Amino acid sequence: MQSKFLLSVFLVCLCFMMNINSSYARDDGYANERDTLSVTLKEAEDLFIKNNLSLIASRYSIDQAKAQVITARLFENPQLGYETGLYNTGTKKFFDMSKENGQRAANISQLFQTAGKRNKNIQLAKINVQQAEYQFFDLLRTLKYTLRTDFYKIYYQEQSAKVYAKEISSLSKTLSGFQQQYAKENIALKEVLRIQSQLYTLQSELNELKDGIDDVQSEFKLLIRTDAKKYIVPRLEFNLDGKNVLQQVTYKNLLDSAYNNRYDLKVAHSAVDYSKLNLRLQKSMAMPDVTLSVTYDKQGSYIRHYTGLGISIPLPLFNRNQGNIRQAKIAIDADQLALTQQEEQIQSDLDNSYQSADRLERLYNSFDPAFKTDFNHLIEEVFKNYQKHNISLLEFLDFYDSYKTNTLQLNNLQLNRISSLEQLNYITGTQFFNQ
Template identity: 80%
Template sequence: MQLKFVRPIFLINLCLFSSIGLLKAQDGVRDTLRIDIKQAEELFIKNNLSLIASKYNIDNAKAQVITARLFDNPQVGFENVLYNPDTKKFLDMSKDGGQQAANISQLFQTAGKRNKNIQLAKIGVKQAEYQFFDMLRTLKYTLRTDFYKIYFQEQSAKVYAKEINSLAKTLVGFQQQYAKDNIALKEVLRIQSQLYTLQSELNDLKDGIDDVQSEFKLLIRTDARKYIIPTLDFNLDGKSVLQQVTYTNLLDSAYTNRYDLKVSQSAVDYSNLNLRLQKAMVVPDITMSVTYDKQGSYIKKYTGLGISIPIPLFNRNQGNIKQAKIAIDANKLAVTQQQEQIQSDLDNSYQSADRLERLYNSFDPKFKTDFNHLIEEVYKNYQKHNISLLEFLDFYDSYKTNTIQLNNLQLNRISSLEQLNYITGTHFFNK
């Protein structure tokens, strides 16, 4: 009689211990970093490499302004006789027989070309700054959504861990009852199957959390071995957050504060100024020069003042002027398209956030507490054999499903508010 129980119990114990060992390996001892959203943003602003690299682009653009301010260098020339046939000397430098000539010239730009180049470079600085702040907006959105995703997925992981721990204890009890021939093997296997399913789902959830953790740690540049534990200091239960700001204000804010839109608008300014510059390029620049010739001219020690101006007869910069006009039209169209895209994105995100807010606020605030109490009573009743195994497992599965759905709903609601912040370029919500 004892032999027929040995092998099944051995296999069950082996599987159980392997599963528990797997969970312990997953939750191995690691350094943890407890952090709230404000602390995360401070570390992000201070340490993020992408932001630091983007600041160099601003410095580079400012250097272009310095370059645009500089005047053209003067040109200096000197000429000496190579061979004097009278004195039969090479490079004759003598007082009477030598011949030298020298000249100095300076280019003077006309029609405000230098000024216009300076203004173009200053617009380039603004664009670099706008691009920096747009990158800041995008990365901060990723940081905040990752933060909340880690938090709520960890809450779901706790549900799995609690259910796995409970079923593991139940499985041990079933093994003992099976050894005494009080229950059938199929009941043991049913518990065991449910346990394996939960462990597999938890493992998948942990993999997802690790991926988000990895991205989050790169954003704030903390030790890759640390495990992030987010802490929340606000509660949205029963609050109508969207009622704080009107839709019109959100749209106006997006038009005013979106730095990617400012980049597009500055491109129009750049194109307009570039058109003025290209038209100015038609006006010839002037080169002034002073020449000295020792004895090669009609008089000795000749000194002359010269001026040269190219004649815009064939090349009047027609191609560049046409390109500049086309660029203005193209950039204006890009601004209009981006404004329409912002309006479309805002409307879509606002409707989604409104639905999620209404759905979440429709839940009874006591639902979660009551459900937790109910599952504890279910476990007690099962131990007293007041309910069947199938009822017990169904209750547990329902508890897990509802709790995880509630966590996901909270995550989706907060993420939708963060999406509105991202689209409008503000911090209306989740301050």
């Protein structure tokens, strides 16, 4: 009775695993049918600069800011007025346009800004252009960082996926052999189920890894704006094994570079300059502007065909722009505080990232360069010894699990190390590393 129960369990598990295997076969077939795009990091960056929609939209913002400079340069339009009589009580006529009795009057006036208001508005518009350019380059810095880190994520996660695929293929062959041996009653059912369980675990982990790769692939393809159906295959063109990258530049140089090249910091500096210039503008707004005018009146004045020259100026008795001036002063203090805070944040971020990059570099360089090759050779020998029954099933699976774990950790360590260097590039605003 017990043997029949175990046989039933075995058949159910076998059918279940066959479904899983066929499902993975369909998935792999679909992946193989997909068009691939093999790119180096340099090629990906070129596509990104050329095609990225966010960068294109940001360039339009610069053009819009430049258009505001044109507007600021323009003078005020002159005002032209004309007047005619509605009703002439002498001739009893409406709109009397006769030569002798008709009334017509006209005037033209021009506003002249004082205290350098026009020049200050031009300078403010130019600062807006400068800020738009800084914001464009800061967006470029941020998106480029995302692009480069995504590139490395895809590459190293694909290396980990190959480890899973190799182990799944090997265990699938082992399972097939076990099933044949079980049919001949040479091995126990529990050994078949143990292999099946391990295979199912690996397939589930690979599926989760592929889901993560697909997410990064999607983001990467949006950045370079390529066909969503294509599958990105990164090509790595450099090797950091055994290299002490951080020794190429001092910490002080990194900090100086961040202060000099971070465009978001330049935006903060220009915000202070804008507020200071705006304060000068608001103070000049308290100075009244002058309007000059020329008037002609045919017969509505004390003489016929009157011509007059006029000047008008508002008296700054009540409104001397006090509120806007005070607001501009507060804005200077607020922008200066924001600038100081950002400088301190940069220093804190750099110190934290530098320490992390240093630890990862030391850890990675402490590994024996031959470790990966030796470990790959070892697992091949383990498989051969298991086929020869020199080691038990549990020892075989333990070796395989250790191989997978160590290989994945090594891939993650390489990814984390390069990502930490990219983080330093991002913080400093300069491509010191991984050029």
